[in-house]
Amino acid sequence: MSKKALWSLLALGILLVGLAAGCATPTPEKVVETVVVTQQVQVEVTKQVEVQVTVIPTEAPAAKLKVFGAFATPIEEPWDGVIHSALLAAQDEGKIEYTYTDDIGYAGDMERVLREVSEQQQPNIIFGDAFGNEEAVRRVAADYPDIAFVFGSGLGPSEPNVSVFDNWIHEPAYLCGMLAGGLTQSNTIGVVGGHPVPEVNRLVNAFVAGAKSVNPEAKVLVTFINSWFDPAAAKEAALAQIDSGADVLYAERFGVIEAAQENSLFAFGNMSDQSDLAPDFVVSSPVWNMNPTVDYIINQVASGAYTAQDLKDFSMVAKGGASLAPFHATESKIPADLAAMVKEREEQIKSGLFRVDIDEQQPQPVN
Amino acid sequence: MDIFLIGLIAATLRVATPLILGTLGELFCERAGILNLGIEGIMFFGAFVGFVVAGASGSLWLGVLAAILAGALAGLLMAFLAVQLGVNQHVSGLGITLLLTGFSLFSFRLVFGEPRVPPSIDPFSRLSPLGETPILGPIFEQYALTYIALAIVPLVWWALYRTSFGLQIRAVGENPEAADAAGVSVYRVRYAALMIGSGLMGAAGAFLSLAQLGAFTYGIIAGRGWVCIALIIFGNWEPIKVLWGALLFGGVFALQLRLQTSGLQLPYEVFLALPYLVTIAALTVAGRNASYPAALLKPYKRE
Numbered sequence: 001m002s003k004k005a006l007w008s009l010l011a012l013g014i015l016l017v018g019l020a021a022g023c024a025t026p027t028p029e030k031v032v033e034t035v036v037v038t039q040q041v042q043v044e045v046t047k048q049v050e051v052q053v054t055v056i057p058t059e060a061p062a063a064k065l066k067v068f069g070a071f072a073t074p075i076e077e078p079w080d081g082v083i084h085s086a087l088l089a090a091q092d093e094g095k096i097e098y099t100y101t102d103d104i105g106y107a108g109d110m111e112r113v114l115r116e117v118s119e120q121q122q123p124n125i126i127f128g129d130a131f132g133n134e135e136a137v138r139r140v141a142a143d144y145p146d147i148a149f150v151f152g153s154g155l156g157p158s159e160p161n162v163s164v165f166d167n168w169i170h171e172p173a174y175l176c177g178m179l180a181g182g183l184t185q186s187n188t189i190g191v192v193g194g195h196p197v198p199e200v201n202r203l204v205n206a207f208v209a210g211a212k213s214v215n216p217e218a219k220v221l222v223t224f225i226n227s228w229f230d231p232a233a234a235k236e237a238a239l240a241q242i243d244s245g246a247d248v249l250y251a252e253r254f255g256v257i258e259a260a261q262e263n264s265l266f267a268f269g270n271m272s273d274q275s276d277l278a279p280d281f282v283v284s285s286p287v288w289n290m291n292p293t294v295d296y297i298i299n300q301v302a303s304g305a306y307t308a309q310d311l312k313d314f315s316m317v318a319k320g321g322a323s324l325a326p327f328h329a330t331e332s333k334i335p336a337d338l339a340a341m342v343k344e345r346e347e348q349i350k351s352g353l354f355r356v357d358i359d360e361q362q363p364q365p366v367n
Numbered sequence: 368m369d370i371f372l373i374g375l376i377a378a379t380l381r382v383a384t385p386l387i388l389g390t391l392g393e394l395f396c397e398r399a400g401i402l403n404l405g406i407e408g409i410m411f412f413g414a415f416v417g418f419v420v421a422g423a424s425g426s427l428w429l430g431v432l433a434a435i436l437a438g439a440l441a442g443l444l445m446a447f448l449a450v451q452l453g454v455n456q457h458v459s460g461l462g463i464t465l466l467l468t469g470f471s472l473f474s475f476r477l478v479f480g481e482p483r484v485p486p487s488i489d490p491f492s493r494l495s496p497l498g499e500t501p502i503l504g505p506i507f508e509q510y511a512l513t514y515i516a517l518a519i520v521p522l523v524w525w526a527l528y529r530t531s532f533g534l535q536i537r538a539v540g541e542n543p544e545a546a547d548a549a550g551v552s553v554y555r556v557r558y559a560a561l562m563i564g565s566g567l568m569g570a571a572g573a574f575l576s577l578a579q580l581g582a583f584t585y586g587i588i589a590g591r592g593w594v595c596i597a598l599i600i601f602g603n604w605e606p607i608k609v610l611w612g613a614l615l616f617g618g619v620f621a622l623q624l625r626l627q628t629s630g631l632q633l634p635y636e637v638f639l640a641l642p643y644l645v646t647i648a649a650l651t652v653a654g655r656n657a658s659y660p661a662a663l664l665k666p667y668k669r670e
Contacts, residue, residue, distance in 0.1 A: 073585075074472060074585045075481060076472075076475075076481070076485070076584060076585045077585065078483070081481075081483055084481070085483060103472075190628075196635070221628040222628075223624060223627045223628055223635075224627070224635050224639070225639075226635075226636070226639045227586070227589055228586070229584065229585060229586025229587075229589065230586060230587075230589035231580055231582065231584055231586075231587060232385075232575050232579045232580060232587065232589070233589065233620075235579060235580065236378055236381065236382060236620070236621065236624055237624045237627075239374070239378060240374065240378065240621070240624040240625045240627075240628060241628055243370055243371065243374035243625070244625070244628050244629075254485060254582075254584060255580065258487075258490075258579075258580055258581060258582070269484075272483045272484060273484075274484050276484050276487075277484055277485075277487060277582075365627050365628060365629075365630065365631075365635060366628065366630040
């Protein structure tokens with residue numbers, strides 16, 4: 001082998017190490033199944049002595065469901081992070097055996113990963129996000145009808161085994177909008193979003209509607225940064241809105257809360273309770289909780305009742321899939337009548353007496 | 368001058384800072400004849416190391432120093448591959464970007480676990496040397512690193528054109544054989560240029576994690592390294608022109624964010640594309656007589 005080829009090999013090796021480090025996948029744990037055999041023993045004896053063998057009726061413990069998570073982005077991304085958290089919680093409660101692969105991307109690896117997992121690990125359920133990989137997910141699912149494919153998707157379910165869910169947190173986004181509308185002094189509110197896709201649009205539109213409901217004068221500025229993850233750009237977008245007079249910000253993406261904190265302004269997080277980022281300034285966040293979806297699917301699969309369906313309701317307020325994060329340290333700064341009004345609306349949403357409109361049109365830059 | 372313009376200029380300097388640092392870093396590498404496509408990963412690595420060290424030590428400046436050292440270390444690896452071994456520079460550079468991106472994210476999980484909200488520290492605060500002076504006061508309310516970046520530009524120019532080390536860098540980038548014949552150690556100069564340049568890239572990353580955000584997240588660099596590569600060509604491999612390129616890109620970027628909220632009835636994509644369109648347009652004009660270093664991309668093997 002020539003020297004050059006040797007060096008090329010070395011370089012390739014370094015590349016592979018990098019790739020391996022990139023795809024940090026925890027090794028799947030071995031599942032040890034306990035099999036309990038119950039037997040009846042008959043003993044024949046010459047004497048007429050009846051020997052009683054007590055057989056304790058033991059039910060074989062239901063083997064834990066095997067669940068695999070297939071995520072296109074690293075789990076640090078908040079959307080996939082919510083799914084991952086819910087699956088981890090289910091694992092901690094002893095309901096499932098959970099393994100996952102993240103950062104699969106959108107370049108065709110999703111299909112390969114799903115096929116490998118379906119062949120080798122043969123999980124009962126695969127959770128994941130299908131955005132950008134919709135067709136690959138459905139192609140693989142059709143070949144493995146015994147596995148439940150439960151994916152985040154903007155499209156519909158596919159028979160027999162693909163169920164879909166999505167982040168339907170427009171209701172708490174509406175409540176956050178109400179708070180923002182009540183808190184703004186300048187009557188200008190800023191919203192920084194990633195891409196204007198339906199998942200983002202309906203949150204922003206609900207937020208705007210909420211703000212207008214308590215403060216019809218409020219002007220809401222909406223900026224898109226065209227990236228799911230560029231916190232520095234999101235921060236600059238927020239600073240530009242502050243220059244335009246915004247004094248309350250809604251951080252659909254990371255980076256905005258930093259701008260709010262720097263200027264001592266109120267802000268709202270998104271997807272998870274982001275109070276920790278700036279406890280004195282983050283009023284609340286629309287929180288997405290996947291636990292109801294995960295629990296429902298686990299029960300359905302365990303009882304053999306699983307069918308392809310749209311799981312939307314399980315990500316909404318009524319079933320606990322969405323909520324308004326607590327106010328934490330900002331509680332004392334919110335006017336009591338505003339807090340009461342929001343609380344009342346929240347109760348109405350919970351009991352089904354108030355329905356937040358789902359508007360997936362791209363929001364105007366100035367509302 | 369109204370708040371729109373003041374805000375715009377101040378934002379331009381902020382947005383341009385990591386680009387200036389990254390581009391000057393890349394300039395060192397390319398003037399020595401090495402295209403360093405590791406830049407995107409090295410910036411990410413710098414952002415990560417800077418954040419971890421600053422968080423652990425409580426000193427932001429120690430974080431910046433660590434980011435520079437981390438960058439220099441990455442430059443050493445790049446030099447080993449591209450200079451010592453003569454590996455194709457595209458392959459080794461992209462390899463380093465993949466390696467460092469994966470390594471940083473992996474280490475992040477080792478250090479911080481899987482937090483739902485990115486861990487944060489108190490970032491650098493902005494300095495206001497001009498205090499309450501109208502107009503100039505708010506414009507020059509900037510991070511110390513921004514001032515350092517601006518100060519480094521003439522320094523790099525001076526180092527490249529007025530010192531013997533700079534002459535050696537340019538010589539090995541133009542004609543390594545001749546430089547070698549004149550007694551210049553091509554390997555040593557290229558190693559040094561790559562380490563200095565990559566150190567600057569590390570600082571560029573640290574600006575994002577320690578000044579702009581006070582947090583480290585996946586995606587924090589978001590392609591800024593690639594923008595730097597384009598800005599080099601735009602600036603025709605000259606430090607001062609490169610500065611204008613970075614300011615132009617930063618300026619148009621800051622402008623489009625402001626135009627989006629101005630109520631102009633245009634699709635927002637038009638605004639988002641602006642910085643890139645302007646850069647491409649400028650490239651086609653400026654790039655026509657691009658005088659790239661003659662030995663760029665050519666590994667040097669001593670016979």
